[in-house]
Amino acid sequence: MYQTxxxxxxxxxxxxxxxxxLVTQIAMYMVTFFDxxxxxxxxxxxxxxxxxxxxxxxxxxxxxxxxxxxxxxxxAQLMGAKKKDQVKQAVQQGIYLAILLAAIxxxxxxxxxxxxxxxMDLEPTVADVASRYIFAMTxxxxxxxxxxxxxxxxxxxxxxxxxxxxxxxxxxxNIFFNYLLIFGHFGFPELGGxxxxxxxxxxxxxxxxxAVWIIHTRSPFNSYNIxxxxxxxxxxxxxxxxRIGVPIGISIFVETSIFSAVTFMLAVYGxxxxxxxxxxxxxxxxxxxxxxxISMGATILVGYEVGAKRLQDAKQYSxxxxxxxxxxxxxxxxxxxxxxxxxxxxxxxxxxxxxxxxQFLLFAALFQLxxxxxxxxxxxxxxxxxxxxxxxxxLISYWVIGLPTGYLLANFTDYGAFGYWIGLIVxxxxxxxxxxxxxxxxxxxxxxxxxxxxNSKP
Numbered sequence: 096m097y098q099t100x101x102x103x104x105x106x107x108x109x110x111x112x113x114x115x116x117l118v119t120q121i122a123m124y125m126v127t128f129f130d131x132x133x134x135x136x137x138x139x140x141x142x143x144x145x146x147x148x149x150x151x152x153x154x155x156x157x158x159x160x161x162x163x164x165x166x167x168x169x170x171a172q173l174m175g176a177k178k179k180d181q182v183k184q185a186v187q188q189g190i191y192l193a194i195l196l197a198a199i200x201x202x203x204x205x206x207x208x209x210x211x212x213x214x215m216d217l218e219p220t221v222a223d224v225a226s227r228y229i230f231a232m233t234x235x236x237x238x239x240x241x242x243x244x245x246x247x248x249x250x251x252x253x254x255x256x257x258x259x260x261x262x263x264x265x266x267x268x269n270i271f272f273n274y275l276l277i278f279g280h281f282g283f284p285e286l287g288g289x290x291x292x293x294x295x296x297x298x299x300x301x302x303x304x305x306a307v308w309i310i311h312t313r314s315p316f317n318s319y320n321i322x323x324x325x326x327x328x329x330x331x332x333x334x335x336x337x338r339i340g341v342p343i344g345i346s347i348f349v350e351t352s353i354f355s356a357v358t359f360m361l362a363v364y365g366x367x368x369x370x371x372x373x374x375x376x377x378x379x380x381x382x383x384x385x386x387x388x389i390s391m392g393a394t395i396l397v398g399y400e401v402g403a404k405r406l407q408d409a410k411q412y413s414x415x416x417x418x419x420x421x422x423x424x425x426x427x428x429x430x431x432x433x434x435x436x437x438x439x440x441x442x443x444x445x446x447x448x449x450x451x452x453x454q455f456l457l458f459a460a461l462f463q464l465x466x467x468x469x470x471x472x473x474x475x476x477x478x479x480x481x482x483x484x485x486x487x488x489x490l491i492s493y494w495v496i497g498l499p500t501g502y503l504l505a506n507f508t509d510y511g512a513f514g515y516w517i518g519l520i521v522x523x524x525x526x527x528x529x530x531x532x533x534x535x536x537x538x539x540x541x542x543x544x545x546x547x548x549x550n551s552k553p
Contacts, residue, residue: 105396105408105415112395113419115255117388119246122262124384126269126298127153130291131377133273135370135442141288142443143366144224146373147217148292150355151208152229156239158348159196163189163243164394165340168477170251171395172402183319186248188332193240200240201233215362221369224288231292235299242303245310245321250395252315261305269298339480346473346486353493353522357501357515364512367447372512374442375455379462382427386420386467390474397478410538413475417468417531424467431460458516465523472530481537488529497522 127149135142166189173181208229212222246258272294279285286293310316354376361372393416400409431438435456439449476485501518504510510517 102411102415105411106419109389109392109396109412109415109419112253112255113388113392115257115259116250116391117385118259119255119262120384120388120391121381122259122264122266124381125266126295128377128381129266129270129273130295131373132442133270133277134288134291135374137277137287139366139370139443139445139448140218140220141224142373143218143369144221145228145288145291146358146369147212147215147221147362148225148228148232148288150358151204151211151225152232154348154352154355155200155203156236157351158344159200160240160243161344161347162196162337162340163193163240163247164343164347164477165336165338165482166244166247167251167391167394168339168398168480169336170248171398171478172480174251174399174402179319182248183321184326184329184332185336186244186319186321187326188329189244189247189336190241191328192333192336193244194237197236197240201236204229204233215359217362218366221366227286227289228292231289232296234293235296238299238303242299242306245303245306248321249306249310249316250391251398253395253399254315255392255395257309257313257316261302261309264305265298265302268301269294272297339477339482342482342486343477346482346489349486349489349493350526353498353519356498357519360502360505360515361512367445368451368512370443370445370448371439371451372455374439374448374452375459377442378438378456379431379459382430382463383466383470385423385427386470389416389420390470392416393471393474394477397475398480399478401479406538406541409475409478413472413478413534413538416471416475420467420471421464424463427467428460428463431456431463435460454513455516458513458520462520462523465520465527468527469523469530472527472534475534476530476537479537479541481533484533485530488533489526492526492529493522496525 130145130149131142134145166185169185170182173179173185209226212226215222217225246261249255249258273291274280275283276286276290276294277288279290284290307322311322358369358372358376361368393412396412396416397409400406400412435453436449438456439452442452443449473485476482497518499518500521501515504514504517505512506514508514
């Protein structure tokens with residue numbers, strides 16, 4: 096991390112930070128991607144079961160893991176303010192909190208998942224696969240949460256290439272264990288969909304071991320002595336992490352859970368519709384890694400500049416991130432639009448599933464622009480540590496505007512299942528507009544509060 100003085104330098108640093116994050120996000124997402132993809136090659140019922148299981152798993156896990164994302168702006172601002180001595184305590188308390196959050200999620204799934212699945216009118220085979228998939232995934236909860244805390248620390252130091260290398264190892268590990276456990280090769284049990292969950296859990300444990308080894312032995316991470324002299328639990332530090340992280344987590348949960356809610360509502364349309372919907376959502380989520388990576392880069396760079404009290408630089412990074420994401424969103428939309436038949440055929444050989452997935456992918460192409468705006472704007476707001484109002488905006492956009500719109504279109508028009516995807520587009524668009532207005536307001540307010548700031552030259 097370093098100060099930049101021109102827009103060209105800022106763009107180069109943005110790319111330098113974002114590219115490793117993008118590779119990291121894609122590599123981490125590939126764990127879920129290959130769970131869905133390889134299960135789809137095993138059978139439609141197993142694909143539907145994993146789809147339902149992941150729809151429960153993803154919003155709960157990502158929502159609570161989002162709390163740990165607050166470590167990134169906290170550490171970034173400490174680095175920008177030259178308070179390196181406080182970094183160790185912030186990360187260690189984040190690890191404590193990660194273990195607690197993992198225990199909470201485990202208890203939730205262990206005690207409640209069978210009851211939740213029972214409320215859905217699923218085929219018995221699909222319900223069984225969903226339940227066993229989730230229980231297999233819970234084996235990897237602790238390493239997954241602790242790794243998220245450590246990754247936030249690594250990224251905040253600007254060493255995003257390190258997490259890139261770690262995450263690149265996750266995809267081949269996951270594919271290998273999926274191959275063994277889904278299809279039952281080399282004497283391993285043939286578990287189908289639940290085998291994908293167990294393979295993911297094993298992958299998460301191995302990734303954590305690699306991350307701990309790097310932080311403990313490699314510079315500059317070992318200079319902070321993260322794994323030495325562990326302090327007592329600090330409720331004050333937990334409150335700081337939670338004050339920023341809880342709104343981030345809720346905001347992420349609100350956004351991701353709407354996709355899960357749509358999956359649940361589509362259950363009434365049958366196994367084929369669930370499978371086709373999951374194919375489109377799975378590939379669209381892969382493309383979402385691009386604006387999400389830009390969002391995470393914006394958090395690091397904006398947080399660093401805010402900590403150094405260079406507000407004009409922070410503002411430039413904010414909108415440079417948005418412009419970059421919007422430009423790339425047109426490429427994503429073109430991939431979905433022109434290659435939707437080929438994409439659907441990658442997942443399934445069932446012609447009925449493929450035909451329906453092609454139609455869902457068309458709607459996925461339409462919300463690429465909204466995603467490209469709202470994701471980096473949220474990242475910039477996190478860099479400013481402005482997180483309380485944003486989750487309220489997200490809640491209204493997705494659940495008050497988006498989901499009801501989808502329900503009305505699906506049940507009272509001829510759009511049917513596609514009505515829910517139109518509702519997603521409406522919700523994402525509303526979120527992009529309201530969050531952008533919030534970012535403009537925050538930047539204007541800060542300029543008035545501190546008008547005499549030593550800025551780098553544009």
